[in-house]
Amino acid sequence: MGVPKKKILVVDSDEIILSSLSGFLSSEGFKTVQAGNIAQARQALGNEDFALVVMDLNLPDGDGFGLLDEITGNYPHTVVIVITNYGTIESAVSAIKRGAYEYLTKPIADDELRVTVERAARQHELIIENESLRSQLEHQYSLENILSQNYKMAKIFDLVEAVADSRTTVLMTGPSGTGKTVLARTIHQRSSRRDKRFVEVSCGALPETLLESELFGYAKGAFTGADGDKQGKFVAANGGTIFLDEIGNASPAFQVKLLHVLQDRQFEPLGSNRTMTVDVRVILATNQDLKEKVRQGEFREDLYYRINVVNIELPPLRERVGDVELLAKHFMRKSCSLHNRQKLGITEDAISLLERYQWPGNVRELENVIERAVVLSRGSYIDVDSLPDSIKYQQNVKEQGFKSMSLKKALAEPEKQIIRQALDSNGWNRQKTAKSLDINRTTLFKKMKQYGLYEEAEKLGLL
Ligand SMILES: Nc1ncnc2c1ncn2[C@@H]1O[C@H](COP(=O)(O)OP(=O)(O)O)[C@@H](O)[C@H]1O
Ligand SMILES: [Mg+2]
Incomplete structure (x- = not known):
């Protein structure tokens, strides 16, 4: 043709x-x-x-x-x-x-x-x-005030929309600060359960028995000090959504109880033989590798399959460099209005430092860095001086590699980033991406293989 x-x-x-x-x-x-x-x-x-x-x-x-x-x-x-x-x-x-x-x-x-x-x-x-x-x-995706211009994130937004109004259990995985909690709230907001409660429980923060009584409640006299019935969070969330964060830290005994609730939405409060039935949508989150925990025998396999119905895997911020500027500006607007400051700009140097940084704390860290910069900045711009030392004086990957690496090796990381960004902005369509990079499809394919981008895309169903 x-x-x-x-x-x-x-x-x-x-x-x-x-x-x-x-x-x-x-x-x-x-x-x-x-x-x-x-x-x-x-x-x-x-x-x-x-x-x-x-x-x-x-x-x-x-x-x-x-x-x-x-x-x-x-x-x-x-x-x-x-x-x-x-x-x-x-x-x-x-x-x-x-x-x-x-x-x-x-x-x-x-x-x-x-x-x-x-x-x-x-x-x-x-x-x-x-x-x-x-x-x-200008391609930008958003769900309420969750923004991204990354293709994987766009897929995630689609998935969130698709599953929101059902009772499907959703498992959010990804490093801390990537948006798991905020997306869980969005799912609740977009469901017909929005008028009922969204109850958040951190499964890592409480000792086992306390966690159980928090979630399932207890009957009067269940233990010393239980001088009245206490309603648990599952009952509080009835008709709504419960968000179980840090699920990777759940103790073995708690895992059994949870499996039981997830199977038939029933449980007994501590010290009670009355069975309670609830209608609750369950969303779980973890920054740990649950599959690995299953392999190590630390997480029940049956529970894993029970909760891993729809898995939303959030990519770390360093894998969506294109989002750094977008989010930085979003947080600048937010922060300026919060602190009653006049709108600020940001210099290109500051942006490029932000883009080069690895963001171990992901979007949360970026949000904090920007808030600090807004408060510290004197003029009408955020510039390099308003950034924390860790970002200002980060080792430049390129400079650092100059002496000790071959040219080929030194260029590999930037090349990978460029290819990833091109794939993102072309919807992971290989033909379009190859064209935009002015290389042929075979070369693109080889490079995707070389940098593990192919496997990554396959895993995410992007190909
Ligand atoms: N894509 C995004 N757009 C705007 N804000 C975001 C985005 N992702 C995360 N945030 C913000 O970053 C912070 C950390 O997100 P959070 O959902 O708490 O991360 P996690 O639960 O994965 O640790 C929150 O303030 C959240 O509103
Ligand atoms: Mg969270």
Whole structure:
């Protein structure tokens, strides 16, 4: 299959001119559609996308300028060439002022038409290309105030939307500060349970028995000091959502209880033989590798399968470098309004330091760094001086590697980052990515393999 032909709409009330123009343009390799008046032109424009319109301004059923305005207003990608009669140069000039690309004067010589149409077609390509560049830059995904321009994150947002309004158990995994809690809240907010409670429990923070009584409650006299019944968090979350954070730290005994609740939404409060039944949506989170914990015998396999129904795996911030600037600016706006400060800018040097940093604390760390910078900054910009030393004086990976590494090795990390970013902004489409990087698909494939990007993408179902 070759490149699809560019389409040109030819508008002229003179049938002979109309068919000769169309015939010539077809022989030049374009697909043409003919219109004898404004009404026909409008209909054609509504039916398909035209790269170019070649139109006479003198039309029988209305003002040619009106049609010109309609095209430039409604079809901004379409390039218009107007045709005027000999001696009506003023109208040609005003057509150009109103957005026509070029004019031709009747009688039209073939060469003149050919050259003009070729130039207009190139202009059309430029418009399309600029537009796609712009949309790549502006491509931004968001769920409420959770932002990203990363393709994997976009997939996660889709998944969140898809599962939100069901009772499916969701397991959030990923390093600390990557957004697990905030996404769990979003799931609750987007479900029909939003009017009931979202109850958060950290399973790592409490000793085993305390955790059990927190979650399941207890009956009066269950232990010394239990001088009344206490309702647990599962009951508090009835009809709503319970968020069990740090699930990787749950003790073996607690794991058994949890399995039981997840299986039939039933449990007994401590010291009680009354079985409680609840309707609760369960979301769990961990920054540990649960599969590995199962292998080590530290996490029950049956529980693992029970909770791993839908797994949302959040990537660390250093793997979505493109998000650093976006999030930094988002947190700047947030912080400025919180601290009643005038809007601040940020210097490019500061941004590039932020982008180079490894972010062990992920988005949470970035949020803190920005808040601190907002408070410290004196002028109207956040610059390098407002950043903490760990970021200001971080070892430059490139400089550090210069002496001790081969050039090939030193270039590997930046190359990997560039490829990852290109894949992200092209939706992990390999053909488009290869094209945008100006390499062929085989080279891209080899490099993806070399840097483990292929396996990563496969694992995430991006290919
Ligand atoms: N994509 C994002 N856009 C905006 N804010 C985010 C994003 N991801 C995380 N945050 C913010 O970063 C902080 C840490 O997120 P959190 O959900 O608590 O991480 P985790 O639970 O994984 O440790 C929170 O203040 C959260 O609002
Ligand atoms: Mg959290």
